[in-house]
Amino acid sequence: MKTISILGSTGSIGRQALDVIATYHGDLQLGFLTTNTNAELLAEQVERYKPYGVALCAPEAYQRFRQISSFDGPVLCGKEGIRAAAAWEGNDIVLSALVGFAGVEPTLAAIERGITVALANKEALVVAGELVMAKARHHNVPLLAVDSEHSAILQCTVGEHPDSIERVVLTASGGPFRNLPLEALEQVTPEQALRHPTWNMGAKITIDSATLMNKGFEVIEAYWLFGLSPEQISVLIHPQSIVHSFVEFTDGSVKAQLGVPDMRLPIHYALTYPSRRPTALPRIQWEQLSRLEFEPPDTTRFPCLKLALDALHEGKSAPVVLNAANEVAVEAFIQRRIRFSDIPAVIAGTLDAIPSVALTSLEIVIDVDRHARHKAIALVSHLQQRR
Ligand SMILES: NC(=O)c1ccc[n+]([C@@H]2O[C@H](COP(=O)([O-])OP(=O)(O)OC[C@H]3O[C@@H](n4cnc5c(N)ncnc54)[C@H](OP(=O)(O)O)[C@@H]3O)[C@@H](O)[C@H]2O)c1
Known part of the structure; x- marks a missing residue:
């Protein structure tokens, strides 16, 4: 037991x-x-x-x-x-x-x-x-x-030598605004952003999925979990959310993990790893699956993904600032204090204002987080006054 x-x-x-x-x-x-x-x-x-x-x-x-x-x-x-x-x-x-x-x-x-x-x-x-x-x-x-993408990578790499991984591709549903033009993104409401097309999740991660910040966070998560370089991690939009991620190997082979979008499956896998045990969780209905589509993400309409990738490249405390500003901005958006398109503006403004420092202790992480939150809150107030 x-x-x-x-x-x-x-x-x-x-x-x-x-x-x-x-x-x-x-x-x-x-x-x-x-x-x-x-x-x-x-x-x-x-x-x-x-x-x-x-x-x-x-x-x-x-x-x-x-x-x-x-x-x-x-x-x-x-x-x-x-x-x-x-x-x-x-x-x-x-x-x-x-x-x-x-x-x-x-x-x-x-x-x-x-x-x-x-x-x-x-x-x-x-x-x-x-x-x-x-x-x-x-x-x-x-x-x-437990994240479905990282569970997929784990499942694809069991038994593989780490050096044989050429790159991993994280898939993203694209969120509820995948096809919305840039101008229309200004007007979207929290209710619309909270209506995810394929996954049923908590409020914060649902908004992060709509801005694609969630995918940026997942790139950083994969970087740490799997010891990859940033260049070895790519993102593709896959609206059906059936292929949870895939791994390309140095011999040209590709392994993908597929399943219905249901978080109980990766939760179950984490709890039984490294074995597999039977479940009655929903199965893919292959006959009804007419297509699996993939397209590159659009970082002009969804700049949060680029902000996250830049923070990973910059390293040091930039991801702490990114996360703190994002938490403040997402909460402000849910409370209707800022617009959806203000979220990346708050994050970029905070990243510009807070100098990057080395993270040598948890105390420094906590300190940077506190500073970044103050700055982000000030930027939210400023945006609110201008509205
Ligand atoms: N949901 C998904 O499908 C999914 C998929 C992949 C990854 N994740 C990740 O899993 C994590 C949880 O996501 P979620 O969607 O389950 O979030 P959620 O529905 O908002 O639940 C968060 C949980 O944490 C508790 N909590 C929040 N703030 C806390 C605090 N300051 N101190 C102590 N407890 C606190 C909440 O308590 P209350 O009930 O009182 O708020 C709740 O029990 C996130 O990091 C998310 O990115 C989620």
């Missing part, structure tokens, strides 16, 4: 992971489940899935949970509580499914305890890739990709 804790069990990945575990994994028991604010759903999850303990980041949510639940296991609170849940000595696996920068410290806490990490929180690698990978190597901790 192995024990798994889910950081972010009330989110999109967390809820799907609970479904996967309850349906297919008789040999997994639950350690901690965690949330930021959603005490009600966490209380339901406790009743249904019987974890060992829970952690709630927001103090009000902790109080509410205490009022509505009679759970008699450990109930932790605050950032420290989330970190303690990640580093709990009973964990064999931690699924890191927090969104954004909040995932960095708990992910590192699990790694420092030598606990295997199934990683959905790509932002941890975007902002602290070097630290995370160095600690994972030092503690001999496997980092198992």
Whole structure:
């Protein structure tokens, strides 16, 4: 019996992971489940899935949970509580499914305890890739990709020598605005941006998919996870979201991983790696699959992808600034304070304003993140005043 804790069990990945575990994994028991604010759903999850303990980041949510639940296991609170849940000595696996920068410290806490990490929180690698990978190597901790593209690359490279990889191609659905002209992008609403054509995900990653920033983050994630150079990682738009990514080898062969767009499949693969176990998850209906299309991304209409690629090339703290400004801009867009087309402007302005420094410690990462957020918030206010 192995024990798994889910950081972010009330989110999109967390809820799907609970479904996967309850349906297919008789040999997994639950350690901690965690949330930021959603005490009600966490209380339901406790009743249904019987974890060992829970952690709630927001103090009000902790109080509410205490009022509505009679759970008699450990109930932790605050950032420290989330970190303690990640580093709990009973964990064999931690699924890191927090969104954004909040995932960095708990992910590192699990790694420092030598606990295997199934990683959905790509932002941890975007902002602290070097630290995370160095600690994972030092503690001999496997980092198992949960992102469908990186799971695809993992599946294509099992048994292959790393030197035989020529390049990897990450596929992207293109999001809801794939065919929208540049002028029309100015007018799109949060509701439209939140309606993803092929994937059902949390709000932040759905907006990141609409701007293609998500794909930029994934290039940075692949760079760290697979030890590739930036030139070895390409992006292609593939609207059907059936080919999750592919790997070209030095002999000219190509391996791709295909499947229906359902995150339960890569979650299941990360939890069973390196073996495969049967599931009843949906199958591809080949007879109804009339075409698989691929086209290059348009970075004029979707400049966030280029901003991310540039930040990867620049290195040092540029990806931290990129991520912080993106989090601020996406939130401002969801709150209707800025337009969709302002998102890249806020990020570019922040990148221009914050000098790049070497990331030699987590404290520096946290410091750069704080500075970049202040700058991005100021840029959002400025844009708001001009409207
Ligand atoms: N969703 C997908 O299909 C998908 C696919 C590939 C990769 N990913 C990646 O997986 C990660 C999670 O995405 P998601 O879509 O599942 O996000 P989500 O639905 O927004 O869920 C995020 C989870 O993290 C918790 N959380 C948020 N901020 C927190 C904080 N400051 N402290 C502690 N907990 C916090 C949330 O609690 P509350 O419920 O209280 O907000 C929730 O449980 C992201 O990095 C995303 O890029 C997601």
